[in-house]
Amino acid sequence: MIKGELASTFVVLLVFIALYLYCIYRAVRGKPPMIRKVPGLDAMEEAIGRAVEMGRPIYYSTGVGSLDGGDMPMTMAGMTLLGYSASLAASRGAELRYIAAVPQLVPIAEDMLRTAYRDAYKPEQITFVPSQVALMSTIVGTYEREKPAANFLLGALYWETVVIAEAGARAGAMQVGGTGRLYQVPFVVALCDYSLIGEELLAAGAYVSREPSQLGSILASDIIRFITIALIIIYVIGSLFGVDASTILRF
C-alpha cells in the first residue's frame, strides 16, 4: 500500500505530526513553553514610536515570497507581523503602508489593516505591484519621495532585499529585516538595523501573540531539530568508523 521507497519517510512524518499534536495539546492545556527574547521584534515597537515622533509613514513589505512551498512559513510569519505592527501603529497614530508583490496577500493585508485602523483605514495604504522588478522600482521611487521613518522587510525575501534595504537606508529609515532564505540573510544582517534570522522569523508569530498553540508548535520544532542534529552527529561518527548510520532510517 505505502510506496516502498517512501515508507521510512512516511513513518518519520507521522511521528513528527504526532509530536506536534502532543506539544500543541500540552501548550493549549496550560503548559506553554517559554520563548527567549528576540531584539528584532522589540525594535519594531521602537521604530513605530519613531514614526509617530517624525510624522512620517512606516513601510512594510513581505518581498515576493508567496503562500506556497518553502516560502509559506516565512510569508505567513511576515503576515502575522504585519497584523501586529499595523495594530501597534494604529493605536499610536502612525500610518503603516504595505507594498505587496503577490496578489493572494492583498486581501489578507486589507483585512488586517482594516481591523487595525477601522474607520481610519485608507485603501492607499496597500499598493499592489505585479512583479519583483516592479516591486523594486516602486520601492526605490516611493522611499526616495516619502522618506519613511521605518522600513519593515519581513518574509520570504528574494534578491529584492538589497534594493529595498538600500532604498530604506538612503531614506534614513530605521530598518527591521527578517528572512529564512539563506542567501538573503547576509544582506538583511548587513543592511538592516535589526534582523530576524531563519527560525527567529518563524517564531515571531508566537512571540508577538503568545498564543499557546504557536508556542507549542515551536517547542515541537525545536525537539525535531535536536533529533535531526543528533542523527547528523551519529551519522558523522558512524562515517568516521566506516559504518553507514543512515540505515537507521531505512526500513
Add this chain to the structure above:
Amino acid sequence: MSEKGGLIEVLGRNYRQVIWIGVLILCFLPAFVPLGIPISIDKLTIKAYKCIEELEPGDLVLVSPDFTPGMWVEVGPAMNAIMQHLFMKKVRIVIVSFYIDGPVLAEKILREIDIGDAKYGVDYVNLGYLPGMETAMAAFVENPRRIEYDYYGTPVEELEIMKDVKSIGDFKLYIFACVTWPDPWIRQFSGKVPKIITVISPAAISLVMPYVSGGQLYSMLPGTKGGAEYEALMKRPGVATSIMDATSLCLTFVMLLVIVGNISYWRKRLRGE
C-alpha cells in the same frame, strides 16, 4: 587634506553617483571596444556539456524556460548556448513552461539559435504554459499527456514527437532555467527523469549546491557566466561571452569601491567622527 584623502572623502560621501556613472561606463565600454578577457571553465559546466554530448540522436529532452523577460540577461544567453548544443546533437526537444512568459521566451531562444533542419512537431515542440507552478509541475510529472494542445493550438496527438512521450520516464534529461528558489522543479522532477540540469541565477548557487552534491541535480550553469563557459566549450562565442567582459570590469570596479569605501569609513572611525 591630501589629494588622495580628498578623493577618498568625496567617494565616501557621494558614493552613489560615482558608482552609477562608473557602472554605466563599464557596461557600455565592452560593447564598443570588445576586450576579449579570458575566462576559466567551471567543472560543473564541463559536466553539463559532457552530459549533453553523451546524448544519442533522437533522445527525448524536456526543457522549461521558467523566467521572466527582465531576467533574460541573467539566464537567457546560457539557455541559448545549451539549446544550440541540443539541436546540434539532433535530440528531440519538448518545451513546457511553468512561468507565464516561458513559451514566448522559448520562441525567442528558437529564433536566436541555429536549429538547422529540425522540424517543428517532429524534432521539437513548444507545449506552452501550464499554470499552477509546483502543482502544475506535479501534474505534468504524473502525466505529461495531460496537455492536449501545443502553444499554437495543435492537438498533441497530431504531433509526431509526442507519440513517444507516454510518461515522464521517457525523457533522458530535464533542463530548467529559473532565477529564484529552484526547489519546486527539483522536488517534482528529481527521481522521475534520469538527469536534471539547471541554468540558474548566480545568486542562487548556494541553494543549488546541496542538490548537486546530493545527486538530485546532475549539474548547473550559473547564469551568463555558465553560458560564456558553455560557449567556450562549444567553441561558438556568443552573447554570453560578450557580456562577460562587462561583468569582469564591473565586478572589479565594485571590489575597488568596497576597498575605497572601507578606507573612508575607517579613517572617519579612527578620527572619532
Add this chain to the structure above:
Amino acid sequence: MSWVRRREIPLLIFAITFIIGCFGYYIEHPAMGKIYSTLFDWVLLMSNLALGTGLIAMTLYHGKKIAKREKGYEMSFVVFGALILMFVSCYASPASREYLYAKIYTPASIAILCFTGFSEISGLYRAFRVRSVEAFFLALAGFILLMHFAPVYGFFIPGVEKVASWLLDNPAMGASRGIVIGVAIGTIAIAIRVLLGYEKAYTG
C-alpha cells in the same frame, strides 16, 4: 456572518486537499491515484480560472480609477491600451505579437531590472562595509565570490576558483542544508497549525 465568509470553509478545503495530497504521495492504490490525479486537474483548472479572475479584477480596478479620476488615472489608460493591443495582436497577427513582446516588453523589462541593478551595487557597497568581525568575514567571502564570478580572475589566479568552490561546497552548503531542514520543519509546523485551525494569517 455570511456562510461564504466563514473561516471553516477555507480550513475544510485545506484539510481535504492536504490529506489527499499527503497520502496520494505516499500511498500506492488505484483509487487514491485517481483522486490524486483528479485533484491535479482541479488545481490546473482553478489556476486557469485565476488568470481570468485576475483580468476581471484588474479591469475593475483600473476602470474605477478612471471613473473616479484618481491620482495617476492616466496610466490606467496605458494599461487598457496595452491590454487591447496585446489581445488583438495575438489573434490578428502572430508576427506583431512577437514584435510587441520581443521589441517592446522584453527590452522594457530588462531596462527596469538594470535600473534596480544600480541600487543593488550601491547596496553591496554598503553591505560590505567592515564594521565588525562578522562583517569582515562577510566582505572577505563576498570578495572571493566576486572574483569567482568575474571570470578573468579565475583565469589569472587559479587559486581563487578553488577557494570560491570550497566556500560554496562547504560552509555555504552546510548553512544551506541547515536552512532547508529548518524551513522543512517550519512548513510541517505551519501545515499542522492550519489543519487544526490555529493559523489564521492566510485568511486575513
